[in-house]
Amino acid sequence: MWEALSSNEMVSAPPRLEAFGRRTNRRAGEESALPHTKRVTLSDVAAMAGVSVTTASYILNGRSAEMRISGDAEHRVRSAAERLSYRPNRNARSLRTETTATIGMISDHVASGPYASAMVSGASAAARAGDHVLIIGETEGDPIIEAALIEEMLDRRVDGIVYVTLATTQVAVPAQLRETRTVLLNCVDVEGTLPGVVPDEYRGGRTAAAALLAAGRSERVFLVGEEAAPEVIAERERLRGITDELASAGTALAGTISCRWSVTDAYAAMMSFLDSGGSASAVVCLNDRIAMGAYEAFAEHGLVVPGDVSAVAFDGSELATWLRPALTSVAIPYAELGSVAVEMLLDGTGGVRRLPMPLLAGASV
């Protein structure tokens, strides 16, 4: 019914498998030690099925209807591909199509630190769901490494780049990023043009304050944490949310206990606050570690959480569940941030998305 017209004198009978396995070794004496054994190519499949490479390509790319390929040919090609366990060479395909099914992820300290690495796995999962893979690179905050990594990714013709920062900040992104599709993750573009995704810190702030208000703690509420650098959005927005929520209940923060965002600093600051006669009915800690430091200071002063003093924090890390009593914390949805960023990249969605920060209820309020 059909004629084999393939260039290398093949006729209908499919050659034996073993023969094929070897045929692909073109040059003699090239049995490399460890690396890739020569893999099956499309032309092997075509030859085995007795069709042209063109036809095989159309079939395997699902264009057989459009190209009016007979069911017979289709079946022969598919089973040949199966028997040879053919897998297309992505590099060759990419060269031709200018798409690589690859997403670059450039971060400052995300993968290294334990805090936000869920962004990586969220992104990785979403990439997989969209039939892409993730190339990652860490700049360690060095602009030179950053530039090199971006070049590297552009050289590999990634389909897009996710640019991610550990802290929720405003960033001036390197100009090269505008050469490809880019989505910002956990940061926003100073110029306001690039799409991105961040936690909704403002509403998170309101959530935290609302939790305290619901428990009747509206007086002597202190904020614990440091005023952050101007490019850090998180602190400013959270504070705005807290203030607004308290105001809506006719009250306000009693003050700020200033400290860096670490356990030991928070412990020290809270100790000196308490030592000097300070008294709080509730504290809003800017992250879970600060809350841990505060807990330690409370314990040392015989203060019981939540009886004597309530605490809410931000992050929703595992640490919050480890403390006794478990800490009520407004969570940063890291994994979701990562996956949404990748989805936006693949969809082509624009604008800045703000993801809700869910309240992780503990027993500290």
Next chain:
Amino acid sequence: MWEALSSNEMVSAPPRLEAFGRRTNRRAGEESALPHTKRVTLSDVAAMAGVSVTTASYILNGRSAEMRISGDAEHRVRSAAERLSYRPNRNARSLRTETTATIGMISDHVASGPYASAMVSGASAAARAGDHVLIIGETEGDPIIEAALIEEMLDRRVDGIVYVTLATTQVAVPAQLRETRTVLLNCVDVEGTLPGVVPDEYRGGRTAAAALLAAGRSERVFLVGEEAAPEVIAERERLRGITDELASAGTALAGTISCRWSVTDAYAAMMSFLDSGGSASAVVCLNDRIAMGAYEAFAEHGLVVPGDVSAVAFDGSELATWLRPALTSVAIPYAELGSVAVEMLLDGTGGVRRLPMPLLAGASV
């Protein structure tokens, strides 16, 4: 002195830059919206320098001496490349050379969890140092995803794969991994053939025990943690190290307080131990979280660390420094594990390397 012989009728005078910028747009009416603007290719560089593509390639690959290229031609090519800011297309190069300067990293839960993500950044840094990039994929422990990811990476012709597990285990790796160079990270091959790198858990165990002995705690020393699944190496080796070290001082473990490796479980187990009249001079906790749970139980029983009871643990996570008093912990060198794995991959080193687990001294002993 030289003649321009390039195929497209170019003569010596380098054409204007702008002309080149456009020349590469072959088909008309193809100004795509966002994605890659057509990039400069090697033939653009060659044309501008008035040499053949071959010559340009040799020069830019540093083979000019070997190929006897004149300094003049070399200079012209290099400056053309510079002016056009030429960057080679990695896909095209990979297609020809069968090497991609890419390393695949397949993990079960490494990137997602906060614990071991430093392995990723260690690997990423080492990859960068070796002029490679890292493609990551998370299997979430699912063998189907795992197989798909490995295929994906082989399709992309990675130069090698780092196979990493969250827990230090013995694994039976998927057969496909043997198609490429593979290094195991934080796990060892059941068959014993694949190279890999793991923490030296046995010596880590000795280190932990030695720290207690040095402080004079040799009696009533309890192990806290659960007997792990048989494929988990960490627990068994640590225990062997602890036992041997104590034995060398003529003593032995007083017993095991069994619990899962989490804060709450450890707290509960330690509480019931203490409630039922148990008494320890020291505890060896199989990880930092267990120690945190133990701390909480000690505090509740009015026991002071290290006065009443000493504690050492394993992991060396940040948590150890957050506790009061700071926990003495035998650290898992995650970042180093990651970088060593990549280096082994690039070097071609074989065998299983065991990295020392440094003692992170706190104030708990």
Next chain:
DNA sequence: AGTCACTGCTGAAACGAATCAGCAGGAACA
């Protein structure tokens, strides 16, 4: 004058897929 070696390059063929343009052969129609 003829051979030779050397210098400084170049043409063309890969690599593995995607895709445009077209071509036999048969059926349908005038």
Next chain:
DNA sequence: TGTTCCTGCTGATTCGTTTCAGCAGTGACT
């Protein structure tokens, strides 16, 4: 008996590199 249309394919080109094999031109030597 042509012409046209449809079916079911295929050849050749392209993507951007690397690299093998070879080729003019020059000077040195016999």
